[in-house]
Amino acid sequence: MSGRQIMTADEIRRATVRISHEIVEKQVGTAGLTLVGIQRRGVPLARRIAAAIADNEGAAIPVGALDITFYRDDLSLIAQQPVVKGTDLPFDLNGATVVLVDDVLYTGRTIRAAMDALVDFGRPQAIRLAVLVDRGHRELPIRADHVGKNVPTSREEVVRVQLEEIDGEDAVLIDRATAAVAAPVG
Amino acid sequence: MTVADREREDGAATIAVPIVDSPPHEQPVAWRHRHVLDVDVLTWADIELVMRTTDAMREVLARPIAKVPALRGRNVTILFYEASTRTRVSFEVAAKNLSADVVNIAAATSSVTKGESLVDTVRTVEALGAQMLVIRHAVSGAPHLAAETFSGSVINGGDGWHAHPTQALLDLYTLRSRLPGGPGASLEGRKIAILGDVLHSRVARSNIWALTAAGADLWLCGPATLLRGFDAWGVRGAADGRRFHVTTSVAEALRDADAVMALRIQKERMAAGLLPSLREYAARYGLTRERLALARPDAVVLHPGPMNEGVEIAPDVAAGTQSLIEEQVRNGVAVRMALLYLLAGVRPA
Numbered sequence: 001m002s003g004r005q006i007m008t009a010d011e012i013r014r015a016t017v018r019i020s021h022e023i024v025e026k027q028v029g030t031a032g033l034t035l036v037g038i039q040r041r042g043v044p045l046a047r048r049i050a051a052a053i054a055d056n057e058g059a060a061i062p063v064g065a066l067d068i069t070f071y072r073d074d075l076s077l078i079a080q081q082p083v084v085k086g087t088d089l090p091f092d093l094n095g096a097t098v099v100l101v102d103d104v105l106y107t108g109r110t111i112r113a114a115m116d117a118l119v120d121f122g123r124p125q126a127i128r129l130a131v132l133v134d135r136g137h138r139e140l141p142i143r144a145d146h147v148g149k150n151v152p153t154s155r156e157e158v159v160r161v162q163l164e165e166i167d168g169e170d171a172v173l174i175d176r177a178t179a180a181v182a183a184p185v186g
Numbered sequence: 187m188t189v190a191d192r193e194r195e196d197g198a199a200t201i202a203v204p205i206v207d208s209p210p211h212e213q214p215v216a217w218r219h220r221h222v223l224d225v226d227v228l229t230w231a232d233i234e235l236v237m238r239t240t241d242a243m244r245e246v247l248a249r250p251i252a253k254v255p256a257l258r259g260r261n262v263t264i265l266f267y268e269a270s271t272r273t274r275v276s277f278e279v280a281a282k283n284l285s286a287d288v289v290n291i292a293a294a295t296s297s298v299t300k301g302e303s304l305v306d307t308v309r310t311v312e313a314l315g316a317q318m319l320v321i322r323h324a325v326s327g328a329p330h331l332a333a334e335t336f337s338g339s340v341i342n343g344g345d346g347w348h349a350h351p352t353q354a355l356l357d358l359y360t361l362r363s364r365l366p367g368g369p370g371a372s373l374e375g376r377k378i379a380i381l382g383d384v385l386h387s388r389v390a391r392s393n394i395w396a397l398t399a400a401g402a403d404l405w406l407c408g409p410a411t412l413l414r415g416f417d418a419w420g421v422r423g424a425a426d427g428r429r430f431h432v433t434t435s436v437a438e439a440l441r442d443a444d445a446v447m448a449l450r451i452q453k454e455r456m457a458a459g460l461l462p463s464l465r466e467y468a469a470r471y472g473l474t475r476e477r478l479a480l481a482r483p484d485a486v487v488l489h490p491g492p493m494n495e496g497v498e499i500a501p502d503v504a505a506g507t508q509s510l511i512e513e514q515v516r517n518g519v520a521v522r523m524a525l526l527y528l529l530a531g532v533r534p535a
Contacts, residue, residue, distance in 0.1 A: 081531030
């Protein structure tokens with residue numbers, strides 16, 4: 001595995017549990033709380049946070065999955081259309097507090113797209129944002145409410161989150177972008 | 187022409203531009219086709235990608251606001267030289283659901299002949315801003331001619347007797363979603379009968395490609411006058427390892443079938459001496475409840491529409507519990523959204 005490791009499996013677990021406490025603390029309980037993971041790695045992260053809240057509070061929080069592909073602002077700039085992975089929001093968003101969950105916060109464009117997508121499903125009482133890694137370089141006025149780890153990066157670097165559900169193991173790695181593009185991981 | 191475009195033309199691997207916020211190990215799947223003119227040029231991987239993208243579009247259609255901004259600012263021009271309700275409206279709804287700007291042109295058949303005038307029309311709509319062109323024409327090959335002139339993407343909405351690729355893809359999607367093992371069921375070894383006027387049917391021709399590519403055991407059935415020439419297809423199909431049979435016997439075609447697709451009988455075929463009368467056709471080849479009973483009890487019924495109820499299909503079969511005809515219409519919008527979305531990622535020539 002290429003790249004320098006910046007979070008271990010244990011660190012990811014502790015960050016996820018801490019975020020779950022922060023979310024409940026900010027909401028002052030679990031009433032009206034919902035979690036929406038952004039495809040792809042935000043979805044297992046949202047499920048883990050929901051599981052942690054269930055452990056701590058004994059409350060089952062609804063979890064949804066959001067694919068923001070159709071809302072991207074760069075669809076006309078990229079060479080080929082991204083694969084659509086599917087949206088599944090099996091609960092009413094009207095009046096709910098929606099915590100968006102994603103793996104990496106970078107330019108903020110994904111979150112802008114996610115908020116546009118969410119409001120097409122209803123009018124949440126509030127939208128909040130939880131991310132495992134905030135790597136800076138925002139291009140939009142967006143910030144996260146809950147952050148696992150702040151990682152100063154350069155734009156030439158790529159932050160890669162690996163989760164057991166998708167990648168077989170938990171780790172956060174940092175790569176030089178040029179090397180990563182030359183050798184895509186299958 | 188950029189290097190990337192040339193590589194795409196050559197069928198060589200294209201290198202995707204790195205996407206903001208998206209890790210490099212999630213490379214987009216390659217969709218290499220600038221046009222959708224028929225099913226025969228699509229690989230099975232292409233068809234699978236269309237099916238998967240259609241799943242996502244079905245989910246969009248189920249939303250409270252069934253509209254996404256994926257094609258915002260794109261001009262989709264729908265140029266139909268032949269009568270149509272469902273296909274034209276289906277393309278229009280599909281494009282609007284993706285937030286494209288839609289221009290509708292219904293040209294009267296009489297004002298159009300092959301060659302120059304079609305090319306001129308295509309040049310004109312392009313000058314007016316068309317970026318994607320959906321074309322239906324009575325002349326086989328007309329969309330191919332348009333594609334030579336047009337710098338954007340062309341989708342064939344039906345040309346002559348030749349091809350109707352979006353219908354075949356929506357039929358494939360509908361069958362996969364409803365046959366046992368679905369959604370996404372394999373058609374491998376499933377017996378599917380296409381019943382009726384195969385000779386004049388672009389729907390049948392595109393479906394032959396799509397369904398045999400999916401591994402189905404395909405049976406074409408109709409009066410001998412409406413099956414002329416298809417024996418040769420059968421021989422060639424068998425040589426390619428495709429399961430493909432031609433018969434005039436309804437009983438043989440329908441026995442234990444998993445799906446039956448009835449095709450429209452056009453009244454002008456009688457004038458040409460190919461059919462003695464509609465009544466005789468209905469009596470011998472119409473899809474009635476009795477004939478459908480030859481198929482498996484859970485067999486599904488399709489019809490590309492518009493229907494002549496009481497001729498090629500009995501009203502109680504068309505409206506029966508085994509009928510997927512309305513489902514075909516719903517899936518048609520989703521399949522066309524999927525194709526418009528995939529084509530929108532391809533650079534103009």
